[in-house]
Amino acid sequence: MFGSISIMLTQKSKKRSLIQPVIAIYNSIEDVPPAQWPQPSDGSSAFLSPEYLDAFENNSPQNITCRYVSVSIDGKYYCSAYIQLIDVEDNSIGNFLKSVPLNCPGKYVQKRVGDHTDCIKIRLLVCGNIFISGEHGFSFDKEMMKAADASDWLNKMIDTVIAEEESTDPVSMVLIKDFYESSVRYSAQLKKKHFNAFKVDPNMILDIDPSWKKFDDYLSSLSSKYRVRAKSILKKGTDVIQKQLDHKEIKANEDKIMQLYMVLHDKARFKPAAYSIETFLGLKKAFKDRFVFTGYFVGEELVAFKSYFIVGDKKDVEAHFVGFDNLLNKKHELYQNILYHYIAEAIELGSGKILFGRTALEIKSNVGAKPHELVCYIKHVNPVFNFIIKPFIKRMQSSTWVMRDPFKNVAPALS
Numbered sequence: 001m002f003g004s005i006s007i008m009l010t011q012k013s014k015k016r017s018l019i020q021p022v023i024a025i026y027n028s029i030e031d032v033p034p035a036q037w038p039q040p041s042d043g044s045s046a047f048l049s050p051e052y053l054d055a056f057e058n059n060s061p062q063n064i065t066c067r068y069v070s071v072s073i074d075g076k077y078y079c080s081a082y083i084q085l086i087d088v089e090d091n092s093i094g095n096f097l098k099s100v101p102l103n104c105p106g107k108y109v110q111k112r113v114g115d116h117t118d119c120i121k122i123r124l125l126v127c128g129n130i131f132i133s134g135e136h137g138f139s140f141d142k143e144m145m146k147a148a149d150a151s152d153w154l155n156k157m158i159d160t161v162i163a164e165e166e167s168t169d170p171v172s173m174v175l176i177k178d179f180y181e182s183s184v185r186y187s188a189q190l191k192k193k194h195f196n197a198f199k200v201d202p203n204m205i206l207d208i209d210p211s212w213k214k215f216d217d218y219l220s221s222l223s224s225k226y227r228v229r230a231k232s233i234l235k236k237g238t239d240v241i242q243k244q245l246d247h248k249e250i251k252a253n254e255d256k257i258m259q260l261y262m263v264l265h266d267k268a269r270f271k272p273a274a275y276s277i278e279t280f281l282g283l284k285k286a287f288k289d290r291f292v293f294t295g296y297f298v299g300e301e302l303v304a305f306k307s308y309f310i311v312g313d314k315k316d317v318e319a320h321f322v323g324f325d326n327l328l329n330k331k332h333e334l335y336q337n338i339l340y341h342y343i344a345e346a347i348e349l350g351s352g353k354i355l356f357g358r359t360a361l362e363i364k365s366n367v368g369a370k371p372h373e374l375v376c377y378i379k380h381v382n383p384v385f386n387f388i389i390k391p392f393i394k395r396m397q398s399s400t401w402v403m404r405d406p407f408k409n410v411a412p413a414l415s
Helices: 051-058 093-100 106-115 148-164 181-192 215-221 224-236 248-250 254-265 277-290 326-333 334-349 359-364 383-395
Strands: 004-008 024-026 064-073 078-086 122-127 138-140 171-179 195-209 242-243 292-299 302-312 317-322 353-357 370-378
Touching: 004 224, 004 277, 024 078, 024 148, 024 317, 051 064, 051 277, 122 148, 122 353, 138 148, 138 215, 148 171, 148 181, 171 181, 171 195, 171 326, 181 195, 195 359, 195 383, 215 334, 224 334, 248 254, 248 383, 254 277, 254 302, 254 317, 277 292, 277 334, 292 334, 302 326, 317 326, 326 334, 334 353, 334 359, 359 370
Parallel strands: 122 171, 317 353
Antiparallel strands: 004 024, 024 064, 064 078, 078 122, 078 138, 171 370, 195 353, 195 370, 242 292, 292 302, 302 317
């Protein structure tokens, strides 16, 4: 399919007696008229910006195809959905389902699934970004549309993509990710469309205190126990040299970078897609200083890396992928040092917050990050299979972990 398709739908409006929203599907963000797509200046996600989507689209993993769905009225933006179509062709689906604890009759289904793990190959439609936590898949004009109508339009856009793909490469399952609690007022209505809701691990976010002008201010805000711990960790990392890598240096270290990246990727329970070095290179080329890629060296050897985006007017730090040598991690506390370096650099930038993502929850709470709950919705396109997977979805649980609070307990001021 090339170009776009358009579908006319009729809906009544208080503003107009009769309007005709148009749903259009585009294969490239370059083909989407700017007036029909949300812009960061309108308050939408930076990861829905044409700039980011173009960079990712042109450097995406081989098993991901992107679609851009726009609903417009008289050529003007109404709502939109960013879709990733992912061909999952390994046994990660089967292994994931087998890991979910079940009672009968789900246990019987689980055994049957396990017997055919290697045969599970699906085309997964993801509304959102499989690599980034948060609401980066759906946006709507809040002046034109009521929140109560949002889930209906989201469902219509997804159904339109499914219908369009049916003749060439049918979609098997749909995943809509990730909704914060503030969006439950419309996202919960997706259950009426036969989606199964489930909680995933929360996004760990650290709000940068305005009083922190330098990293030592952050350390001073920690309780004695955590301050001593932080200084001990930082001391173990003193032999490790940080260096921000440009496009050419990332390319020069590509083999080692991918080796370190795959150490963590291979640990994931569900891994439908993986970055290639081209993805990192494409993001660096497009965003330059707003995509920071730092190498960690012991002597001449690259032993770890971290990456992050600087987004929005508040220069929020959106932590992206990290990688490190498992054997050297304990000796140099590589991962823990990376977390503290995120904080130090965010303070230096004057950032409002750091979005750490959904892994290593307890460790991130040790440095002060707080959990922000996320809900996803999933369904199988086949109603029978959608019924079968329900026991799996109901038993899915986010990770069990202990929440830490490293900051001093400050007594309220006396009036």
